[in-house]
Amino acid sequence: MNDSRKQRTEVADPTLEQIQSFRVSVPQADLDDLKNRLERTRWPDELPGVGWDYGVPLNYVKELVNYWSKNYDWRKHEARLNEFPQFITTIDGENIHFLHVRSPEPNALPLLMIHGWPGSIVEFLNIIDPLTNPRFYGGNPEDAFHLVVPSIPGYGFSGPTQQSGMNIQRIAQMFIVLMERLGYQRYGVQGGDWGSFISQQIGLLNPDHIIGMHLNMLTTFPPEDFKEVESLTKEEKERLEKLKHYDLELSGYMKIQATRPQTLAYALTDSPVGQLAWIVEKFKEWTDSTNLPEDAIDRDDIITNVMHYWLTGTAGSSARLYYETLFKYDPSVENEEISTVPTGVAVFQKDTMLPIRRFAERDHKIIHWSEFKRGGHFAALEQPVLLMNDIKKFFGSFK
Numbered sequence: 001m002n003d004s005r006k007q008r009t010e011v012a013d014p015t016l017e018q019i020q021s022f023r024v025s026v027p028q029a030d031l032d033d034l035k036n037r038l039e040r041t042r043w044p045d046e047l048p049g050v051g052w053d054y055g056v057p058l059n060y061v062k063e064l065v066n067y068w069s070k071n072y073d074w075r076k077h078e079a080r081l082n083e084f085p086q087f088i089t090t091i092d093g094e095n096i097h098f099l100h101v102r103s104p105e106p107n108a109l110p111l112l113m114i115h116g117w118p119g120s121i122v123e124f125l126n127i128i129d130p131l132t133n134p135r136f137y138g139g140n141p142e143d144a145f146h147l148v149v150p151s152i153p154g155y156g157f158s159g160p161t162q163q164s165g166m167n168i169q170r171i172a173q174m175f176i177v178l179m180e181r182l183g184y185q186r187y188g189v190q191g192g193d194w195g196s197f198i199s200q201q202i203g204l205l206n207p208d209h210i211i212g213m214h215l216n217m218l219t220t221f222p223p224e225d226f227k228e229v230e231s232l233t234k235e236e237k238e239r240l241e242k243l244k245h246y247d248l249e250l251s252g253y254m255k256i257q258a259t260r261p262q263t264l265a266y267a268l269t270d271s272p273v274g275q276l277a278w279i280v281e282k283f284k285e286w287t288d289s290t291n292l293p294e295d296a297i298d299r300d301d302i303i304t305n306v307m308h309y310w311l312t313g314t315a316g317s318s319a320r321l322y323y324e325t326l327f328k329y330d331p332s333v334e335n336e337e338i339s340t341v342p343t344g345v346a347v348f349q350k351d352t353m354l355p356i357r358r359f360a361e362r363d364h365k366i367i368h369w370s371e372f373k374r375g376g377h378f379a380a381l382e383q384p385v386l387l388m389n390d391i392k393k394f395f396g397s398f399k
Helices: 003-011 028-039 058-070 074-081 121-132 168-181 194-205 226-230 234-250 252-259 261-270 272-285 299-310 315-327 357-363 384-396
Strands: 019-022 086-091 094-101 109-114 145-150 187-191 210-215 342-348 365-372
Touching: 028 058, 028 272, 058 272, 058 299, 074 121, 074 299, 086 168, 094 121, 094 168, 109 168, 109 194, 109 384, 121 145, 121 299, 121 384, 145 168, 168 194, 168 315, 187 194, 194 210, 210 384, 252 261, 252 272, 252 315, 261 272, 261 315, 272 299, 299 315, 342 384, 357 365, 365 384
Parallel strands: 109 145, 109 187, 187 210, 210 342, 342 365
Antiparallel strands: 019 086, 086 094, 094 145
């Protein structure tokens, strides 16, 4: 641990009574149980020569499980997690686990960073230090941030959730309360996947307190007017085709989680290999990988992310976010307001869906738009430097 992080640890402890320090400490019995389950896996059959067409290939999963069982060291990654100041608090009857890493720079900008599914706080571990202490990394100290990185309710150490109705609007309100408890009156928000949708809700619910919103995923939908579709550029039409491809071929996970999360939970909570395959498929399909997920993201980061679901038993509660937000969607209460929060968008070309700017500008106050030829859905893990620089550039305009 370097001296700069020691300094951050000393200044990061909140003094509010509602917030308690947290440290990851997984019982050895849980790790022994995991190893036993991995070694006793009951493997399925597989058609010859189909590759990834039917799902994750058998030989690849076997090789990955062998590495997980014999070479992966959870204690190493647990210690890495515990290098960052972590806390837990209760909001609206649910536990919220979060990292709170204050910068040594007194004028740093508070920034709430929110992950998605099948991600976790692991997505941000590689960029926390450079964002909170750019001076140490040879950067501009004016680019520093105080970071608040929560686990979404129902995910990782913020789960499982105990109530129904935990949709993105409710979670957004919970995160607003979290920032208030930490004493932040004006702050930025950043997110991809569910983190993007939750960030947008925070912007609608609490616009006077949000300096700006940076998103590395923004979903825009095709217009209903046929003439408007015909007026789209070639690139814009290609993006609509990519959206159709996602809906037809890549969204099966979403439809299951949005309709029958409890049924799915039995399989994923009982089988670590099932949990691994369910998640690692997305690290292949949604990333800038050419052959295997490791082409885009370090293997240990992938497994550590899976461990956040397995060790906490949150396969079901994380899936319930889809059910609560999508299946129980009530159009009569839809907020049709146009966001007034200054918004920046970073588009990574290998993401599952790519936004069309003219549609985004109808619902958002877009003031910054970046397009990157490299990187995909998990930008913080795939292209951390590109993402960090874009975040700094966007929020730098408010300093």
